Amino acid sequence: MLKKKLFYSLIILVFTGTIMAQDDVQVNGPGAGNPILPGWFADPTIKKFGDIYYIYATTDNEMLASGAPTVWYSKDLKNWYNYIMEIPSFSAKSITNFWAPDIIEGDNGKYYLYFGNCEIGCNIYGYVSDSPVGPWTKLSENDVPVISNGYPREGFPSLDAQFFKDADGKIYGYWGTWVHYNGGYAVGELDKNTMSEMKNSVNIPLEQTPAPFEAAYMMKKGSKYILMYSGASCHDETYNVRYSYSNSPYGPFTPGKNNPILSTNEDQSVHGPGHHSVLQEKDDYYIVYHKHDYPMTRGGLARQVCIDKMIFENDSTIQKVIPANQGIEKLIQSEVPENIAFKAKTTASSFYHLKSTQYNYEYKPSFATDDNNATMWKAADNTTPQYLIVDLGSEKKIKRIMTQFEFASYYYQYKLEYSLNEKNWNMYADKSRNQTAGSPMIDDNDVTARYIKLTVLAAEKTGLYPAVWNIKVYSSLFDIPLHLKNKPSVKVPAEKSSKKMIVDLNAKSFSNLSSASFLNKGSIGGIFEKSGDISLEELNGIKAFNFKKGALTLNKPVPKSLAWNGSYTAAVWVKNPEIANEGEILVSWCDRQALGLANSYNALAYNSGNYGAGVHLDGHFDMRYKKVPEAGKWHHIVLTFDGVVEKVYVDGILDNSQNMLLSSAIDKAKIIIGASDAGEYFSGYIASVQMYDYALTQEDLQKLMKETKPKEK
Numbered sequence: 150m151l152k153k154k155l156f157y158s159l160i161i162l163v164f165t166g167t168i169m170a171q172d173d174v175q176v177n178g179p180g181a182g183n184p185i186l187p188g189w190f191a192d193p194t195i196k197k198f199g200d201i202y203y204i205y206a207t208t209d210n211e212m213l214a215s216g217a218p219t220v221w222y223s224k225d226l227k228n229w230y231n232y233i234m235e236i237p238s239f240s241a242k243s244i245t246n247f248w249a250p251d252i253i254e255g256d257n258g259k260y261y262l263y264f265g266n267c268e269i270g271c272n273i274y275g276y277v278s279d280s281p282v283g284p285w286t287k288l289s290e291n292d293v294p295v296i297s298n299g300y301p302r303e304g305f306p307s308l309d310a311q312f313f314k315d316a317d318g319k320i321y322g323y324w325g326t327w328v329h330y331n332g333g334y335a336v337g338e339l340d341k342n343t344m345s346e347m348k349n350s351v352n353i354p355l356e357q358t359p360a361p362f363e364a365a366y367m368m369k370k371g372s373k374y375i376l377m378y379s380g381a382s383c384h385d386e387t388y389n390v391r392y393s394y395s396n397s398p399y400g401p402f403t404p405g406k407n408n409p410i411l412s413t414n415e416d417q418s419v420h421g422p423g424h425h426s427v428l429q430e431k432d433d434y435y436i437v438y439h440k441h442d443y444p445m446t447r448g449g450l451a452r453q454v455c456i457d458k459m460i461f462e463n464d465s466t467i468q469k470v471i472p473a474n475q476g477i478e479k480l481i482q483s484e485v486p487e488n489i490a491f492k493a494k495t496t497a498s499s500f501y502h503l504k505s506t507q508y509n510y511e512y513k514p515s516f517a518t519d520d521n522n523a524t525m526w527k528a529a530d531n532t533t534p535q536y537l538i539v540d541l542g543s544e545k546k547i548k549r550i551m552t553q554f555e556f557a558s559y560y561y562q563y564k565l566e567y568s569l570n571e572k573n574w575n576m577y578a579d580k581s582r583n584q585t586a587g588s589p590m591i592d593d594n595d596v597t598a599r600y601i602k603l604t605v606l607a608a609e610k611t612g613l614y615p616a617v618w619n620i621k622v623y624s625s626l627f628d629i630p631l632h633l634k635n636k637p638s639v640k641v642p643a644e645k646s647s648k649k650m651i652v653d654l655n656a657k658s659f660s661n662l663s664s665a666s667f668l669n670k671g672s673i674g675g676i677f678e679k680s681g682d683i684s685l686e687e688l689n690g691i692k693a694f695n696f697k698k699g700a701l702t703l704n705k706p707v708p709k710s711l712a713w714n715g716s717y718t719a720a721v722w723v724k725n726p727e728i729a730n731e732g733e734i735l736v737s738w739c740d741r742q743a744l745g746l747a748n749s750y751n752a753l754a755y756n757s758g759n760y761g762a763g764v765h766l767d768g769h770f771d772m773r774y775k776k777v778p779e780a781g782k783w784h785h786i787v788l789t790f791d792g793v794v795e796k797v798y799v800d801g802i803l804d805n806s807q808n809m810l811l812s813s814a815i816d817k818a819k820i821i822i823g824a825s826d827a828g829e830y831f832s833g834y835i836a837s838v839q840m841y842d843y844a845l846t847q848e849d850l851q852k853l854m855k856e857t858k859p860k861e862k
Contacts, residue, residue, distance in 0.1 A: 182476020184453035187618035212812035371464035499529030557588035567598035612714030644709035652840035675705030690862030700824035791844035
């Protein structure tokens with residue numbers, strides 16, 4: 150506990166600017182060079198084809214990193230552009246996992262892209278294209294993996310594949326995750342004729358790569374084969390990068406000196422770095438990796454890509470990497486002109502102030518003009534419209550505005566206006582009906598103005614906040630590499646919160662349980678249908694449902710406002726005679742089977758285990774009670790989520806909280822009281838249940854607690 154408190158104290162100091170990061174650049178200060186990408190991306194593979202750099206990465210900050218397959222490209226390693234690649238789906242089902250990509254150029258001039266996927270086993274699948282950005286064609290029309298689960302030995306999970314082309318033209322693959330209890334990384338040779346089959350594959354003995362976890366990466370320095378990999382846990386600050394070396398692609402490997410060479414730094418400004426690749430520029434080497442966000446999202450699944458210099462002492466020895474918020478020195482002269490909005494004054498309709506049991510942090514409007522990908526302006530809540538005004542200080546020529554919204558692969562609807570006096574506004578760009586995602590969004594015009602006003606009107610996904618990493622303004626036009634543009638989405642803008650109580654069920658409203666259904670007095674209406682063993686009882690004058698092994702299921706669909714990252718409140722007056730270590734679901738509203746491994750399951754529970762309060766997937770993402778409510782007493786338990794922070798309150802007092810971004814699957818879900826869609830029955834008494842499609846404040850829920858409190862005689 151002392152260690153955890155010390156960690157939070159240090160990190161808060163860092164992000165309020167009282168501790169200086171490497172090279173005397175604050176992690177949240179203007180112009181910080183790391184992270185290099187404006188968004189949530191992990192497991193980066195960096196390549197250079199021609200004069201363009203590409204970063205292929207896992208799209209993060211969706212449950213279990215199940216975002217779109219995208220690529221970033223740049224000519225100067227500073228200004229990056231995002232593109233959603235066209236990847237054909239499996240014949241049997243659509244896929245959402247595009248994990249840890251790698252790409253190699255074949256001898257035939259074609260490009261071969263490889264992704265991990267765990268929706269149909271944990272396999273590596275391959276694709277081919279004439280271009281580094283696609284469109285892509287499957288290497289196997291029958292969806293046969295390039296590297297299948299259980300290869301090269303039974304039970305081995307085939308993920309995190311990276312390929313290495315040796316000087317003799319042979320291509321070797323290295324893969325494996327959770328290898329510390331799966332027998333070590335695997336290595337094999339890729340068949341160059343098909344580019345879709347492995348041969349001569351074996352496991353590398355564990356002792357040759359001490360303290361491993363995942364993400365093997367092979368490179369060559371002189372005559373030495375350097376097998377780099379990530380160790381410890383990707384979910385917390387222990388994640389790191391290590392290496393071993395050999396005279397052969399197959400080993401045996403000798404653990405290198407200075408391990409781990411990259412790890413969480415002293416001031417915690419680089420937290421949980423790992424799963425990397427390496428860029429070689431002449432005789433210099435650069436390590437490209439991901440680190441956790443701040444404030445940190447639960448489970449470490451909101452990651453960002455960084456780059457730092459990596460130095461070899463000799464062919465088999467890597468120095469410890471010194472991670473720097475400054476980033477690397479400019480390697481290439483950029484053709485992009487001055488951003489005249491850099492450090493410009495800003496105002497906004499609102500901004501989000503995160504207050505929780507872990508953090509006190511503000512998403513300030515000024516973060517939108519600081520040219521720092523670690524910071525963003527975020528509105529106070531996920532309602533729209535919300536606006537941001539940039540004051541350029543004087544009248545200036547404006548020909549291009551580039552806006553980097555929080556999520557690169559989902560569209561935002563917005564408008565840009567300009568003004569000379571901040572009173573009379575003219576339209577610069579009307580994207581109020583936009584359905585095309587992109588980062589940055591590029592809007593060109595030719596005007597003179599002092600003020601720019603961005604108004605965010607709607608978003609593609611439920612619960613997305615109006616939020617901007619950076620807004621950049623230019624007085625002249627310049628070339629955009631590749632000129633790629635995403636296809637418009639066919640999905641209409643997301644449902645917005647009704648700001649209403651959607652469920653209201655109170656036992657005192659019913660005289661008996663002779664009926665099999667009970668009216669929901671909340672705004673969505675419907676009836677709760679009884680199943681299993683439930684009785685209506687009176688305890689010291691308090692009427693309550695006694696759940697033994699039963700459930701009340703609403704016959705109405707779950708509102709679309711609760712989909713994906715939608716905000717919510719679930720409040721229950723409950724008395725639990727005996728608290729179990731698991732199960733004991735009070736309310737659930739998500740289809741656990743909808744997305745398989747990628748599903749985020751939402752429920753309020755009352756148990757003493759890891760998911761005693763907020764239930765989502767497993768111990769890495771669930772939220773337990775800090776202090777489990779006492780058994781045998783009436784408690785008002787409330788779970789809220791505002792789109793950023795999930796909180797659980799017990800009797801009006803905040804008990805625990807965590808940063809989250811959900812991916813709720815509700816299409817086939819039901820609102821269930823007393824159980825989940827997989828059972829996990831609650832056994833005890835429930836007097837009332839209220840649900841809202843927005844997050845109540847502590848003041849609001851305390852008022853609700855008083856209004857609904859069951860009164861004993």
